[in-house]
Amino acid sequence: MITKIFIGLAASVSLLSLSSFQQKTKFTLKESIERGKDIYITHCLTCHMEQGEGTDGFYPPLAQSDYLKANKKKSIEVVLYGASGPMKVNGYEYDEKMEGFAFTDEQVSDVLNYVRNSFGNKESVITPEEVKEARKK
Numbered sequence: 001m002i003t004k005i006f007i008g009l010a011a012s013v014s015l016l017s018l019s020s021f022q023q024k025t026k027f028t029l030k031e032s033i034e035r036g037k038d039i040y041i042t043h044c045l046t047c048h049m050e051q052g053e054g055t056d057g058f059y060p061p062l063a064q065s066d067y068l069k070a071n072k073k074k075s076i077e078v079v080l081y082g083a084s085g086p087m088k089v090n091g092y093e094y095d096e097k098m099e100g101f102a103f104t105d106e107q108v109s110d111v112l113n114y115v116r117n118s119f120g121n122k123e124s125v126i127t128p129e130e131v132k133e134a135r136k137k
């Protein structure tokens with residue numbers, strides 16, 4: 001009898017801890033955007049500016065950026081590996097250099113989810129798995 005109670009108790013304890021673990025690791029867009037905002041302020045704002053407007057002729061805008069909208073995978077690659085050479089954004093040509101960032105898959109997805117859902121943008125979610133896929137093997 002006592003062992004039965006004990007086994008039942010142990011089972012419910014492990015079930016409980018399993019569900020709280022799942023909660024912690026579950027990826028939600030809302031939380032991703034919140035984390036991404038801090039990353040943006042620390043790492044991107046100096047060039048792409050507070051409202052993602054960029055600077056005329058120098059740093060391209062992220063607000064309403066047709067590049068960002070059209071190139072999900074390329075946008076991931078820009079954050080991972082940087083970009084240089086001519087790049088056309090919203091009809092203007094930019095030709096400066098951006099360094100890549102040594103971010104985790106989650107950090108890349110977070111900052112892009114923030115950018116893609118701020119400054120008037122409303123784009124689909126990028127998961128850490130998609131970032132992992134986009135990394136060059």
Ligand code: HEC
Pocket residue numbers: 039040043044045046047048058059060061062065067068075078079083084085086087089094095096097098099101111112115
């Ligand atoms: C030192 C300045 C600088 C910083 C910091 C920087 N970028 Fe950039 N970014 C650029 C430049 C310059 C380009 C265009 C590169 C080219 O001309 O080939 C660019 C291009 C881009 C593009 C593609 C074009 C567009 O406007 O949609 C994205 C997306 C982007 N950056 C996101 C980010 C994110 C996210 C961060 C922070 C993690 C960041 N950048 C940090 C300078 C910067």
